Amino acid sequence: MSASEIVHVSLGERSYDIVLGQDLIANAAAAINPWLAEKGLGKGTARGVVIADRNVSGHARVVANHLQAAGWDISVAEVDPGEASKNLGMASRLYDALVQLKTDRKTAIIAVGGGVIGDLAGFVAATFNRGLPFIQIPTTLLADVDSSVGGKVGINHPSAKNLIGAFHQPFGVLIDTDCLKTLPRREYRSGLAEVVKYGVILDADFFGWLEQNAEALLEQQPGPLRHAIARSCQLKAMVVEQDEFERTGLRAALNYGHTYAHAFEALAGYGELLHGEAVSIGMVCASRLAERLGRIPAEMTARQIELLKRCELPVAIPENLKVRGPELVECMRLDKKSVAGKLRFVLPTKLGHVELVEGIDEAEVLAVIEAC
Template structure:
């Protein structure tokens, strides 16, 4: 189980993975400690106290945060370089990754050069993939700057890039040295991006923690207003819940970790078919959870009350629960995209479906006609 420690200024979730263990530090203003935190993590892993080198991967939207990281590390004596990606999901492609590899070669990176992701989920996924593949794997650190990345992609070591036919189809498991989550970075996050992250927060309540879901229901006003205490608790609890799953199924071998993909089979299909970027990831997940819950109803695994409760909370947080312009999508294309999903086994679709609040199961051999029925209910023909 993850160990959670708390001070007046931050919470630390310790992820226990043997030699790959690391801390997730959550707090207001913790970015200021980056010049000591990263060297401490490097020393813990490599028993090295000398100043090192780092490639900071970021995008133009958050370069101001990357500048803080670079300045703090340089002040600590580190040699740094910066690689700025174009913002957006379209940057998770091989051409961009190859340019980052070139940058590492130029800076004469070694096996202990640290790749530091400063940005949202796209930056984190790409930077982690860069680190996992260069020199057969070099260390990296996650410094997420969006709520979605705080609670999802920054934790657990899944890194990857997109294939033209499917999202995150090319990737690896590569755990970070540590995760530094400064909640102050959310102050300037656009409202739509912030709400996208709330979808993943809701997901944790549905799949693992009914009392946490109830906390979210009670604190809709505070979350909508970005109350710092409510947001900080939502982030740290989400990280703790994800860490619990990662500790038990790091490489997604037992099927347990697959529960983190609740709503994602639909979501990834909708993201691809609407054009990456048209739907934010969290928006697609919110829609996907609503569809998956209705599928669970049709399978006789849950009742309509659970679906209604989820859609009510998502709606209160101003998240969508249906695809915009559903008639522009063909059901056969959705099914085809689902067949490319990483949970598909032997050509059979598998879905993460809820049975009650706080509990979901990975279900195989779901009849395709029931999936079609959920699409028709949403206006997709």
Template sequence: MAKIIVKTERYSYPITIETGLIHNLASFLPLKANDQVMLVTNQTLAPLYLKSLLITLEGNGIKVDHVVLPDGEQYKSLTGLEQIFASLSEKFHGRGTTLIALGGGVIGDLTGFAAACYQRGVRFIQVPTTLLAQVDAAIGGKTAINHAMSKNMIGAFHQPISVVIDLDFLQTLPKSEFISGLAEVIKYAIALDSDFFVWLENNIEDLLARDTTALRYCIRRCCELKAGIVAIDEREENGQRALLNLGHTYGHAIEVAMGYGTWLHGQAVAAGMVMAAETAKLLGQFATADIERIKVLLLRAGLPTHGPDTMTAECYLPYMQRDKKVLAGELRLILPTGIGQSEIRSGIPSHIVIKAIKHSQIS
């Protein structure tokens, strides 16, 4: 069993990685008999895993209520948040309750934001069921909902008390969702760790085959990288945590413009990373050969290397200007400076960004 500790200025909590964890109450410490829990999941996952988790918790004397939300990025909204609040109030949950997020990034973000707000803050546990959530979204305390005009603009920093990564979830994950998660894995390698990029080049087929040994190493490495960044920049105050958003400013533009759920988050981020690399190349800080390595790895993983054919390069800018990293009206982008290295750049002329997007569409 792999265990990683996330340390911030105020909190410390474990990430546990192994198979069969939802059947073991020890995975959910510090929960104990007579604790009150609100379990949040969605309509796709409830038939698969809700009963098993209820048996584990209720069988050990924990009082559990649950709410089942619709499945999809479009439901990461105020409406979804209100459903959680209503269930908490109807079942008389107080400040001592613990929320459990059983799901992917949508459920994790919604539940975490609800936990941050309900009675001004209650505990919550992340039980991520998708690769994307296991390597990224469930770790670090970022919680949010979407708005029609922008993604993740409404939210709060609220750390979980633990993250329970059960590798068994990945065996039932739809192929498209699994591949979407690989985009976030590749992001870590491009932005932070060249050795991990080489490992991915050598092991991508094992990951696609969902080999447990490969998955365990891959997820652990991503969690180690994320935990290290969160420890030194929990709230994106010194710029380090922003590096984890490589490709996201471009990718979020795709998600919003196309309508939430039309392009999966990982698909949009994959295309966005190529756009970021093309931007870096135009600025003279990234090699053509490294762009090709990125594109080859993305294609081997089954991910796109350019955005939707229906979006012109000029379409991206209005959405990118609503990105959270915009400061005083100035667009800031996370750009690679080499495989395994990245930086925040500001003051990039819009014509460079547009040209880079066009290059990604035709290359």
């Protein structure tokens, strides 16, 4: 096992570590056993259920085999890959499996996979038996830097993404960057959108670093890749520590571009646009909206577009969605940031800073859709 880097998420009794490095999943017990012990579960808790999608069954087997070799009683539950599995029906099937396995409150749920698996397995862990220990082992860049950190778990409703969910912090997050070597190139690029997002919303210097290292990240050069993931996790942890349950509005900053993006995903049908691709387009839309409202100069939008293009990400709304502007707006009303159906958007004021803005004229939102 190579040397690893640790990012700590400080949340009192719900605190946990993100361990980042190479060749980590083949020695998963070395990280997971201390996490369980720290939570008072001790050596007697050596029972777990690995939940994974079939695309990463190889990684899931590595984790399960190592835990078994370390004395764990391990079961594996696999689901179909993709957003279509993140629903109440799939959660119910997993509940049935846990009942058959006689899962108790000391059984750890171990999510191995991308954001869909992390959200789905986390939701099952949060709701089965009023809460089970939960471990995140993300295998995609998107999950590494976003969904695996912060404790937001959930499933989709036919009307809106992530509408049903909970806050359920993991006991720890294990990020093995070697897993990214097996990731399809499109999926990997999708994750870069969330990395770019952190620079826009929280760290102008990091955005500048990304501009200098975009090609290195595309090539998955180990040093730049590790720095990008670690810095993204640090920035997200900083926000989560201050607004764990999204009560102050600070955590809403992490949803920059997502109001548009979630509407694109819902109307396109989950899966047509990858989440990061939708976020990339959504960030451009949000930036153009901020431009129209006189909050930022056009140059800031141009820099985002240029960096996203260098990351080989889309920056324009597909034509089949652009013509459905009013429907997109209706989807946005179901966004978690909306209040009584009134639209609210996370908009930049300068590079490295965003604000939650309400009272925006619907015509402006539609105009951006037509322009993008």
